[in-house]
Amino acid sequence: MDRSFGLRNFRYLDTIKEAVERECPDAVSCADILVLSARDGIVELGGPYIPLKTGRRDGRRSRAEMLEQYLPDHNESMSVVLDRFKAIGIDTPGVVALLGAHSVGRMHCTKLVHRLYPEVDPVLNPDHVPHMLKKCHDPIPDPKSVQYVRNDRGTPMIFDNNYYRNILDNKGLLIVDHQLATDERTRPYVLKMAKKQDYFFKEFSKAITVLSENNPLTGSKGEIRKQCNVVNKLH
Secondary structure (H helix, E strand, C coil), X not given: CCCCCCCCCCHHHHHHHHHHHHHCCCCCCHHHHHHHHHHHHHHHCCCCCCCCCCCCEECCCCCHHHHCXXXXXXXCCHHHHHHHHHCCCCCHHHHHHHHHHHHCCEEEHHHXXXXXXXXXXXXXXXXXXXXXXXXXXXXXXXXXXXXXXXXXXXXXXXXXXXXXXXXXXXXXXXXXXXXXXXXXXXXXXXXXXXXXXXHHHHHHHHHHHHHHCCCCECCCCCECCCECCECCCCC
16 A cells, blocks of 8 residues: 555645635745645644745656655564665654654554454553454455544644653554664653653654755746646646
């Protein structure tokens, strides 16, 4: 299953783009709108305000296979995860902080049923398993149906450091969550972020800044798309 499964509501990006084009035509890229929307979404959920640069331009092509060279999968080893992010300038505490985004939202059952069927992963907290089985009752869930488990049952829509306490208690939904709490390279940062939300926010802000500035198109490269889901027509 591709990495983009579960991404939804891009219609809101189109709505913002239409409004911006009415006021400032051909000036603000979809890339900038996406980054600034993420910045403001983090604040709305209770997270830190992160000053981010603008001036990106949109690409003239977009291919999923190119993206998947850089984005690690949730079932890959911690070594792969750390190496992929290191290649774009994000250090170990930055990776630990970025995964703290699992503090909010939900995980689709298609991503975690392998930890429940045919047998429950023994590392999962047994007190958490009945809830997971209730939500993901089908060993082969229909990808088109909305079957999911909240990443954090305690504060599901608040961006906080509760994620780290959950994974230390073996309540992480994904393999990568469990690895983050147990790998000797990442565990010290998990423990620190579980205790100090300010530290989590500081490292998260640094990592998001690096991620947002990774190899952008600027100047005369690329284009300013008129519609975010298609490239401009060449005349």
